[in-house]
Amino acid sequence: MTIQQLIDQIRIKKSFLAVGLDVDLNKIPQHLLELEDPIFEFNKAIIDATHDLAVAYKPNTAFYEAYGIKGWMSLQKTIHYINENYPNIFTIADAKRGDIGNTSSMYAKAFFEDLNFDSVTVAPYMGKDSVEPFLAFENKHTIMLALTSNEGAFDFQTLNVDGKELYKHVLETSKTWKNSENLMYVVGATKAEYFTEIRKIVPDSFLLVPGVGAQGGSLSEVCKYGMNTTVGLLINSSRAIIYASNGTDFVEKARAEALKMQQEMSAIISLKFKV
Amino acid sequence: MTIQQLIDQIRIKKSFLAVGLDVDLNKIPQHLLELEDPIFEFNKAIIDATHDLAVAYKPNTAFYEAYGIKGWMSLQKTIHYINENYPNIFTIADAKRGDIGNTSSMYAKAFFEDLNFDSVTVAPYMGKDSVEPFLAFENKHTIMLALTSNEGAFDFQTLNVDGKELYKHVLETSKTWKNSENLMYVVGATKAEYFTEIRKIVPDSFLLVPGVGAQGGSLSEVCKYGMNTTVGLLINSSRAIIYASNGTDFVEKARAEALKMQQEMSAIISLKFKV
Numbered sequence: 421m422t423i424q425q426l427i428d429q430i431r432i433k434k435s436f437l438a439v440g441l442d443v444d445l446n447k448i449p450q451h452l453l454e455l456e457d458p459i460f461e462f463n464k465a466i467i468d469a470t471h472d473l474a475v476a477y478k479p480n481t482a483f484y485e486a487y488g489i490k491g492w493m494s495l496q497k498t499i500h501y502i503n504e505n506y507p508n509i510f511t512i513a514d515a516k517r518g519d520i521g522n523t524s525s526m527y528a529k530a531f532f533e534d535l536n537f538d539s540v541t542v543a544p545y546m547g548k549d550s551v552e553p554f555l556a557f558e559n560k561h562t563i564m565l566a567l568t569s570n571e572g573a574f575d576f577q578t579l580n581v582d583g584k585e586l587y588k589h590v591l592e593t594s595k596t597w598k599n600s601e602n603l604m605y606v607v608g609a610t611k612a613e614y615f616t617e618i619r620k621i622v623p624d625s626f627l628l629v630p631g632v633g634a635q636g637g638s639l640s641e642v643c644k645y646g647m648n649t650t651v652g653l654l655i656n657s658s659r660a661i662i663y664a665s666n667g668t669d670f671v672e673k674a675r676a677e678a679l680k681m682q683q684e685m686s687a688i689i690s691l692k693f694k695v
Numbered sequence: 696m697t698i699q700q701l702i703d704q705i706r707i708k709k710s711f712l713a714v715g716l717d718v719d720l721n722k723i724p725q726h727l728l729e730l731e732d733p734i735f736e737f738n739k740a741i742i743d744a745t746h747d748l749a750v751a752y753k754p755n756t757a758f759y760e761a762y763g764i765k766g767w768m769s770l771q772k773t774i775h776y777i778n779e780n781y782p783n784i785f786t787i788a789d790a791k792r793g794d795i796g797n798t799s800s801m802y803a804k805a806f807f808e809d810l811n812f813d814s815v816t817v818a819p820y821m822g823k824d825s826v827e828p829f830l831a832f833e834n835k836h837t838i839m840l841a842l843t844s845n846e847g848a849f850d851f852q853t854l855n856v857d858g859k860e861l862y863k864h865v866l867e868t869s870k871t872w873k874n875s876e877n878l879m880y881v882v883g884a885t886k887a888e889y890f891t892e893i894r895k896i897v898p899d900s901f902l903l904v905p906g907v908g909a910q911g912g913s914l915s916e917v918c919k920y921g922m923n924t925t926v927g928l929l930i931n932s933s934r935a936i937i938y939a940s941n942g943t944d945f946v947e948k949a950r951a952e953a954l955k956m957q958q959e960m961s962a963i964i965s966l967k968f969k970v
Contacts, residue, residue: 442798482794482801488809492767516794518818519757520845520905523717525759534763543793543818545840547847565820570795572822575868579861581854586861593850630795 421538422559423626426510429648432613433454434686436651437678438476438512439466440622440658441498442483442668447663449670459494464501466662469675471506473682476654478512478628503531510654511538512628516565518543523551527612531562539563541606543626544590548597555599561626562603565592566618569608569631591621604628607646607656609637615645633660639681651689657681696813697834699903701785702925705751709961711926712953713751713787713903714741715933716773717758722938724945734762734769744950746781748957750755751929753787759860774810785929786812786933791840793818795867799828807835814838816881818905819865830874836901837878841866841893842905844883854891879903882921884912884930890920901927908935914956918963922934926964932956 430436443459452458467477479498484491502509516526517540524542531540532554539561542551554562567577567587577587594603607618609631618627627646631637632655639655646653661681665673705711718734727733743754754773759766779783788810792802799817806815807829814836817826829837842852842862852862869878882893885904893902902921906912907930914930921928936956940948 432867444801480798481793482805483794485805486801486809488805489764489767489771491805492764496764501793514794516792516818516821517757519755519789519791520843523755523757526719526755526761530757530760530763530766534761543791543820545818545820545851546791546843547850547852549845549847551847568795568821570821570824572826573920575822576820576861576865577822579856579864581856581861586851586854586856589854590851661843 421510423576423633425508426459426475427629429508429510433472434689435473435475435682435684436653436655436685437474437681438654438656439470439474439476439479439678440630440656440662441466441479442658443494443662445487446482447666449456449668450547451668457490457494457497458502459484460497463494463498465671466674467502467506469671470661470678471509473675473678476510476512477502478514480514480658483694493574496535499537503536506513512563513537513540517552518546519544521549521553524550528554528557532557534594539604541565544594547594548593551594552598555597555602557602560602563628564590564594564603564605566605566613567607567614569610569635569637573608573611574673588617588621591618595622608635609639610635612638612645615642619646619648623648624652626654627690628654628656630656633657639684640688643692646688647692655681655685696785700749700783701750701901704783704785705926708747708957709964710748710750710957711928711930711960712749712956713753713929713931713938714749714953715789715905715931715957716741716752716754717933718769718937719758719763722941724941724943726943732765732769732772734759734766735772735776738769742777742781742857743948745936745953746784748953749784751785751787752777753789753931755789762921763837771810774812778811786814788812788815791818793821793825795821796824796828796851799804799825803829803832807832814879816840819869823868826869827873830872830877832877835877838903839865839869839878839880842882842886842889843882844885844910844912848883848886863892863896866893870897881905883910884914884917885910886914887916887920890917893969894921894923894935897910898923899927901929903929903931905931908932914959915963918967922967929959930956
């Protein structure tokens with residue numbers, strides 16, 4: 421998917437919601453456990469119920485790997501299901517990969533070719549040659565960790581490097597890499613006040629924003645400081661939507677939560693872009 | 696496996712060699728491609744031929760994920776094969792994972808429980824709560840990136856933070872985390888001169904050292920500056936051993952390369968420990 425196609429979808433749906441598919445068998449409705457592939461069935465139900473409200477789905481690979489081969493099969497079925505049935509959806513493999521060059525090429529192959537995701541999240545610690553292999557794929561997007569939503573973000577990401585926080589160096593340096601136009605960045609919603617500074621460095625890039633909802637971030641604050649002229653945000657919500665209920669009404673409850681977020685987003689878009 | 700058991704194996708085998716199982720179907724002997732699971736068959740042959748010379752095997756997960764479910768099955772068969780046939784071998788899932796707390800717990804479950812590896816490599820960028828879930832597992836080991844062997848290591852890892860390189864902050868900070876005795880660190884062999892400084896911060900920890908051989912690092916230099924009183928090093932070699940030949944003699948050639956490294960290591964151990 422191209423960036424323009426993603427922007428178009430945001431305009432059409434008046435939504436910049438990414439639904440995180442972090443499926444834990446202990447948290448899904450127990451009646452699904454009787455089915456052959458409960459994780460896929462859960463995802464399918466959530467996707468069918470929310471695809472008109474969300475522009476992106478983001479399975480976190482950890483939740484699939486934890487179930488071994490069965491989990492990897494559920495992931496594969498999920499991404500195929502989305503690609504076949506909802507081709508306008510932007511798909512994110514939340515994998516946080518990164519390794520030396522020839523190894524990162526294999527990860528890129530895994531997520532962009534074998535699984536056919538539109539994007540994958542990567543970690544920056546190993547630098548340029550660990551990320552550029554991902555950037556080489558046309559119309560695929562590499563979402564690099566910049567400032568994350570967790571407590572540990574303050575351990576290293578905000579360390580002072582020559583008068584400037586490390587995450588700012590990460591953002592600036594990444595702009596010099598080959599095909600850097602294929603970069604997006606992870607910026608946690610729990611740090612809304614940082615968005616102003618971040619937008620000075622990457623005014624045009626899409627930012628994937630976790631941490632709204634369960635982790636305490638505010639949608640309106642993030643939009644106030646983080647939105648750019650094409651919206652430029654993908655707000656992720658996982659638990660608040662997919663675990664809205666663990667009963668037989670989980671589909672309706674998930675849709676209701678997604679709708680609530682989409683309506684907030686629609687209001688913000690209307691206000692900001694006077695449409 | 697406990698640290699003491701690993702140290703015992705190093706003494707018994709006079710080796711601190713870790714063989715990297717980074718299997719690329721384009722590089723293995725082509726006659727194996729006729730078999731049902733060429734990756735596993737290749738690994739099995741390499742392991743059978745080198746298990747008395749190596750103390751550890753390190754499959755890099757990227758090379759398995761690139762082949763989708765079939766790749767993941769090859770990885771599972773490989774780790775099961777090692778655990779069943781060579782229980783004294785230390786196993787390393789080179790996965791470089793790291794995410795927020797509840798997600799890192801799922802990764803830890805994937806590698807320590809589902810696949811039953813002794814250790815997994817992790818990335819530090821997301822800080823304490825992204826690593827501690829791995830450290831909570833008893834007799835499992837978490838190998839965190841400190842200073843890597845690639846060119847991009849100099850993008851961020853050596854940035855000056857208050858007069859000290861970032862990777863030193865990473866090492867120091869990680870020592871304050873819960874169950875930090877379960878930490879080991881990745882330090883690239885291409886940066887042998889850094890080992891002296893690193894040993895001042897983590898004198899007792901095991902260091903996993905990639906970059907000897909194909910990437911240009913020197914075994915004797917690394918040992919000179921990096922060894923501690925229990926050896927404290929695991930030297931990884933991947934391509935130099937497993938791709939020593941891509942003909943029908945690949946097993947003999949791989950063994951010959953591993954033997955060469957083991958003999959160098961044995962000589963170093965004898966010299967250093969006067970045994």
